Amino acid sequence: MAPRKLAAGNWKMNGDLAALAEIDALVAAHPTPGCDVLICPPAVLIHPMKARIGRAAIAVGGQDCHARTSGAHTGDIAAAQLRDAGATHVILGHSERRADHGETDAAVAAKAAAAHAAGLVAIICVGETEAQRDAGRTLTVIAAQLDGSIPEGATASNTVIAYEPVWAIGTGRTPTGDQIAEVHALMRERLTGKVADAAGVRLLYGGSVKPGNAAEIFAIPHVDGALVGGASLKAVDFGPIIAALSAA
Known part of the structure; x- marks a missing residue:
């Protein structure tokens, strides 16, 4: 049985309390979406966003967590603290974290293990x-990142994998359908043997997903949803993506 689709929005370092009005518009337009919906705002907005959503069918997540449960780590957030604030998921190993903060595959795996221990679903990017794409190393790079970033104990219920070609994030450029299909097929195959229920792990695509290309992307085999950046900030943009995924 195919896994239930997931539309995940990554607000990155955007949004404030006034921006939570977008949640009201999203709930009004999609009171019972045909897919799972998740929004990951800046950490300071997790609790007020969760309160704003109430009992609506939208989950809230974080954008990073520390590998330790507590301690002298100024500015960092523990997975359990995200959970306490109302988060159910956390994005880990996003290319912006890997590039801006030097996060290695091993560091991502340690954070994912901490997320699992706290009861969070880890979205590993x-x-x-x-x-790397131009050098023909895409599949080698993705395979190595998967091998190094997924911790022991990962399952379809506690782990989601998001493929985000770095060169397509926020650029308006999107890989061809064949390129996306090739990577997603590799990820599904690579998870076999590493995760007991590999067929049920949700594989998201991210990188300039927008209303105009969502339906085409969601028709690609092994694409179980999307990790959406800028287009998730406004209900008028994120709503059609949710609709396209619900219809896929």
């Missing part, structure tokens, strides 16, 4: 740079 992988993706190649433009130079």
